[in-house]
Amino acid sequence: MNTILEKIQKPLVHNVNVEKQLRAFPIYMFNQCVPGHAPKSKNRPQWAGLYTKHVQPGLEINITHEGRAIYAVGKDLIAHMPRHLIMLSGDVPHQIFADSSLNYTRTVICFEHHFLKQIPFVSDLDWFAGKTHISMPLDPDTYIRMNQLIHRILEEFSELKTGWKQMVLSLLSEFMVFLERGFEAHRKNQQVLKRSKGHQLVEECCNYLRENLHEPISLSKMSELFYVSPEHLTRLFSRVKGMSFYQYVQMQRIMESVKIMESRPDLSITDVALSVGYVDSSHFIRVFKKIMGQTPSEYRKNIARTKAAGQ
Structure with a gap:
């Protein structure tokens, strides 16, 4: 897929x-x-x-x-x-x-x-x-x-x-x-x-995350899917990726939402949030602003202005 x-x-x-x-x-x-x-x-x-x-x-x-x-x-x-x-x-x-x-x-x-x-x-x-x-x-x-x-x-x-x-x-x-x-x-x-099993496990987790960002994802669910304890998976993510499991998921979701907004201006902010796994659009807006420095609506307006200036 x-x-x-x-x-x-x-x-x-x-x-x-x-x-x-x-x-x-x-x-x-x-x-x-x-x-x-x-x-x-x-x-x-x-x-x-x-x-x-x-x-x-x-x-x-x-x-x-x-x-x-x-x-x-x-x-x-x-x-x-x-x-x-x-x-x-x-x-x-x-x-x-x-x-x-x-x-x-x-x-x-x-x-x-x-x-x-x-x-x-x-x-x-x-x-x-x-x-x-x-x-x-x-x-x-x-x-x-x-x-x-x-x-x-x-x-x-x-x-x-x-x-x-x-x-x-x-x-x-x-x-x-x-x-x-x-x-x-x-x-x-x-x-x-x-060659270590830990590195391979984290890469398999990341591949799964990228394929399923639209679904609910939790540390406990990932631990069950890959037959490893949450504590061990947390340590592996920090060692291999240099960030926590939740930080990685959050960044992937926000970067995906940016791509969706740039390619699908017809979608509402609620639909964008749902497409990257946020059931609560207000939570999505808070996380987006924390990472991007502006709300999704502000970001979308900036995209429109940039495109208009380039025409």
Whole structure:
């Protein structure tokens, strides 16, 4: 059975700023810090979308320095903590949700794929071929070295001294070598992890969830379906996905509702809520606003304005 996710046309909202920056120079890099605020609950993250879902040219690298975030890339939700790196293909719809109860700091590097061919001794990213994204924790030594290179690249962009373009090429070349080494080590660790029964169980649970978001889903029901205790399943989800079972279900439902609203403007908010498993539309609206920073109706109006502006 195809999931609702597979049936819905993906939106193509272009990140105009990145396109403009990459036309001026094939590398665009910046640091971003989003101040947090006091949480309503000390034990529950307050997820807020930093940007609307978008696409852009080239490749994008994000390194989280502080706080917590969830990256929605295509169908996948990837939890990020400090010292985590994600590289993604810009033509895949993606969005970032940060825990607004904490300060969130990251470095973003965008560049044209073909630009790497101009950098001596850098591979043509064969190890990324066929992937929409890779995500991995960085060991402390690699993280420190990458940060040093980022600081020097940003310094070159800021000062624009003689030969700054050549220096940026050289520094980015070194950065990409560390990235490829880190990915090789991460891939070996993942191969060991994927052979574990716990990882396989969580992936089977996630597949079931994506197929049945419109149905009532609880931790106890999932535990019964997969013959495991709720406590054990909770621990496995936290270890493999980096978030709790309920956080994963909630994020999947809200991301699915966004896709439905973008493709089916004729559906009422109540119908959208029901299609992703919320019997109580008021509860759906509260959760949607907490994660997206606006109500479903406000989000739908913004979609209409964006489409009208593009015509």
